[in-house]
Each structure stands twice: as C-alpha cells, then as structure tokens.
Amino acid sequence: RVAVVGAGVSGLASIKCCLDEGLEPTCFEQSEDIGGLWRYTEHVEAGRPSLYLSVISNTSKEMSAFSDFPYPEDFPVFLPNARLLDYLRCYAHHFGLWEHIKFGTTVVSVKKRTDFATTGQWDVVTEADGKQTSHVFDAVMVCSGNFSEPSLPLHCFPGIERFQGQYFHSRQYKHPDVFQGKHVLVVGMGNSGVDIAVEASRVAAKVTICTGRGAWVISRVFDHGYPWDMVINTRFMSLIINSLPGPLSRGLINYRVNQWFKHENYGLQPEKSCLVREPVLNDDLPSYILTGRITIKPGVKEFKDNSVVFHNCPEEEPIDIIVFCTGYNISFPFLEEAVIKVENKHASLYKYVFPAHLQRPTLAVLGLIKPLGAIMPVTEMQARWVTRVFKGLCQLPPQSVMEKEVNEKKKNQVRRFGLSFDEVLKTDCLVYMDTLASFIGAKPGLLRLLCRDPRLALTIFFGPCTPYQYRLRGPGRWEGARQAILTQWNRTLKPTRTRVPTGSSSPCPSLLTVVGFLLLLAALMFGF
Numbered sequence: 001r002v003a004v005v006g007a008g009v010s011g012l013a014s015i016k017c018c019l020d021e022g023l024e025p026t027c028f029e030q031s032e033d034i035g036g037l038w039r040y041t042e043h044v045e046a047g048r049p050s051l052y053l054s055v056i057s058n059t060s061k062e063m064s065a066f067s068d069f070p071y072p073e074d075f076p077v078f079l080p081n082a083r084l085l086d087y088l089r090c091y092a093h094h095f096g097l098w099e100h101i102k103f104g105t106t107v108v109s110v111k112k113r114t115d116f117a118t119t120g121q122w123d124v125v126t127e128a129d130g131k132q133t134s135h136v137f138d139a140v141m142v143c144s145g146n147f148s149e150p151s152l153p154l155h156c157f158p159g160i161e162r163f164q165g166q167y168f169h170s171r172q173y174k175h176p177d178v179f180q181g182k183h184v185l186v187v188g189m190g191n192s193g194v195d196i197a198v199e200a201s202r203v204a205a206k207v208t209i210c211t212g213r214g215a216w217v218i219s220r221v222f223d224h225g226y227p228w229d230m231v232i233n234t235r236f237m238s239l240i241i242n243s244l245p246g247p248l249s250r251g252l253i254n255y256r257v258n259q260w261f262k263h264e265n266y267g268l269q270p271e272k273s274c275l276v277r278e279p280v281l282n283d284d285l286p287s288y289i290l291t292g293r294i295t296i297k298p299g300v301k302e303f304k305d306n307s308v309v310f311h312n313c314p315e316e317e318p319i320d321i322i323v324f325c326t327g328y329n330i331s332f333p334f335l336e337e338a339v340i341k342v343e344n345k346h347a348s349l350y351k352y353v354f355p356a357h358l359q360r361p362t363l364a365v366l367g368l369i370k371p372l373g374a375i376m377p378v379t380e381m382q383a384r385w386v387t388r389v390f391k392g393l394c395q396l397p398p399q400s401v402m403e404k405e406v407n408e409k410k411k412n413q414v415r416r417f418g419l420s421f422d423e424v425l426k427t428d429c430l431v432y433m434d435t436l437a438s439f440i441g442a443k444p445g446l447l448r449l450l451c452r453d454p455r456l457a458l459t460i461f462f463g464p465c466t467p468y469q470y471r472l473r474g475p476g477r478w479e480g481a482r483q484a485i486l487t488q489w490n491r492t493l494k495p496t497r498t499r500v501p502t503g504s505s506s507p508c509p510s511l512l513t514v515v516g517f518l519l520l521l522a523a524l525m526f527g528f
Helices: 010-022 081-094 191-201 228-232 235-244 248-259 285-290 376-391 399-417 430-439 447-452 454-462 468-473 479-488 488-493 515-527
Strands: 002-004 025-029 100-102 106-112 122-128 130-138 138-144 166-169 183-187 206-210 292-299 300-303 307-312 313-318 322-323 364-365
Touching: 002 010, 002 106, 002 130, 010 025, 010 081, 010 138, 010 300, 010 376, 106 183, 122 138, 138 376, 183 191, 183 313, 191 206, 191 285, 191 292, 191 322, 235 430, 235 479, 364 376, 376 430, 376 468, 399 468, 454 479, 468 479, 479 488
Parallel strands: 002 025, 002 138, 025 100, 138 364, 166 322, 183 206, 183 322, 206 292
Antiparallel strands: 106 122, 122 130, 300 307, 307 313
C-alpha cells in the first residue's frame, strides 16, 4: 500500500506507475480537483500552488508528454494552462486514476512506525471535513511540489519598511488590471517575472525589471520556426555540449543564445556568463525593450517612500507597485525535519528523490527538481524508478555512497550554476533521464537499434529526445512508442500547418542522411 501526497503532475504519474507495478496507491489531494500547479483558480488558496490566468507552458507538447500518452495532434504546440489541465484529465481517465484519489483530504503528518527499521512502514494522518484519520502505509510518494510557500526576503531590500506603495509576491498575481496607469517594478528575472512585466507593460505607465545577475532569454519559436526544446534537447546536441571542454561548451551556448539578439545591448547579459543559467522563455521581451515598454535595471540598492534607487544608478525612480518574483521555499509541513533535511533551500536527496539516510527506502520525493527541459517526463521517470525500488526490483547503493554523491552533487551544482534560490535543483534533463532509465532497463540502446532499425536510431539520436524513447524497451514497454517517435513532427506541426500551398515541402526536418548515419556511427564508436 502506497500513499501518494498530491494529485498534480507528479501525483498522477505516481498513481499510474504504482498500478503498472501491481501496487495499491491511495492519493490524498487537499483540493477538490486534480492538476496541482496547472489548475487555475481566481483566488489564491492556502497551501496550494497559484498561477496567473495567462500562463502558457514553456516546453512543447511532444517534449512534455507522458511517455505512453501523446498529446492529441490538434492541441497547440505550447499549451495554455487550461489545455494542459485538459490533457491531465484525459490521462487520469484513460488510465483509471480517479478512483484512487481522495479529494478534500489534507495530509497532516507522515511519521515512521516504531518498527520502521524492519518493516519500513509509515503512520499517515489525514484530515477531511474536520475529521482526522490514521492509516498505515508500506511506502510514501511525496508529490506536493515546491510552489506553495513563497520566498519573500524583505530583509535583503533596505528601506522596504518605509515604502508607501503596494508590494506583493508573484504568487498573488492573477490579472494585469492592478497595474493600470502605474509605475511598476518587477524584482527578479525568472520566467514569472518576465511574463508579469510583459503583461503589465500593456496597461502600466512604466515597467522596470531589476536583476542583479541578468539572464539568457530565448523564444519558444526557434530555428526555422520549430519549438526551441525540440531543436536544443537532442542526444546529438547533448553529446557535443558534454564532450567539449568547459570554456568551449559555454562559448557555444553563449553564441547560440545571442543569435536572436545580443543580450549585452539589452541589459540582459548574465553577470557571470561562465555559469550556466536557466534560460528565460519569452517571445516579447526584446521587442518590448526596443519600444520602451520595459526597462532593465541592476539590483535594488534602496527603497524610499515612493521611489527606488538601483545600484550604480544615482537617480531615483518613482514606483507605485513592486512585484517580488523571488522564488519559493522548499517545505514539507507534514514530515518531521529528520526525514528530509532542508538547508539553504536544498533537500538532501539521492538523485533528487530518496532521503539518503533512511534505513529503508520507502519514502520518495518526486518533482523536486528543475530540469533544463520538461518536468512531466522527468517526474514520470522518477515514479517508474521509485515504484520498482519499493517492490525490491531495483536496489539503491549503500547509505554512505548515496550521501557522498548528494554532497558532491551539491558542490558541483554550485560551481556550475552559482548558488541562488533554486540553482542546486537544476540538472541536465537528458543525462538525468538516461541515468534513471538505465536503473530500470529502459534506456534506449542506440547501437542495437542502429543495426536493427536505422531509421528509428537516427531519429532518436538527431531528433528531439521525446519521452517515448523510454518506452521502447524494459518494464512498461509500449508497443506504440516507435510510431509515436516517427510521427512526433506530424503532431507538432498539425495545429500550425492549417494552410498548405501546393507543392510545399515536407513538414519535418530532414534527419536521415548519409552524413547523419556516419556521425552517429562515429559517436557510438567513440563511446557514446
């Protein structure tokens, strides 16, 4: 019996993977519906994620699909939150997940049983309609997300206590009407911050984004109009980036992101370009800076009654409203602190999933990761691995080995990304997925495929690393995986090629060439 905490993306994948492995999942969802972060509500609800009405996915539908359930071909390439929620509902219906979810039920506490060392069992207390109930579970999958507790470090902003205007965290934002005719300051340069600044600039008198470190900004529409992640997140590109020496790899990344526009000329160049930064996905920001709707400024030096002073800028700027886009804290209010150690906004988890110090691996955290790619396939892969660990079909390394890796990973992430609010949670999506897939025997074998099915092998290597690749073999193998891979571009372009002139070219990028075959063969020979 497995308790699943939360019915968002991670929770739904966990229920499904439990069922696939013959486990008995019971999912506790405190709200009255599924969807987690992707379910829009007009008002902010305590303990739940909150999003604004205009949110659109930053990753394309083919890269974001669950590995055995492609999106309908008529769905847009990048999905408004309501369409993504529709997909999650379809997924839950298709695999019969609804009957395993208890809505309106809050998990109050999850504690080890007194005989945990031998049984690995947990006492779980839930509350519904004011009544508490105790349960015993053999394992727990924590899928509560990390977008519920806003981080608002006001102590880092001198003078904020005397500011006379309005300020709030981005979690509170729903509509741009509040900015009508105002001077708006957005603090932070993440995806939410830029989205809110762009929306505000359409109705506000002036909008300023302040950032101490800058950011790379890329468009959803990438080379030749294809989705950015289907162009960038390929095995071929990953091989190049991870094989090159650090300076060359960073130079290649800098070159690619500056092809759209030169970031330095827009005040966006990252402060330390030697560190890898999560790109900001926005199609409008450069043009809005060009037309004067948005101004980029350095970090805040001091707030005054109705104005702000920026570092290296002596003049004051009038401000009416401040939006703090300063991220979120990681918290597990239902868990004892000894179960998951959180320090500096980093949870010490082996492979971002298992607490390394537990005597029995019967509790896992899913979705507490920020991959440089889509989150849904990652959480699904985590769930596939976790459920097999619960069954005893996959073994974890000794505790000392796991703890050593966690500490090393933390150091390497800080060196690579620079320590900030959530950098230690970021990781290379493809490498991470391959690692977990290898644990369960689901990593695609390119050399074998090259001999047996060269068309598929070349598509996998040079084309986008879509999730269906991880259903070609191993447990949970899906008969439709090959066809899903070979038709991924058809589903991508179906909703946009609504007018096709006579004699038009093939909608799909050409991959299967002799040169491609030779490159793949060379890569395999040299140890890929």
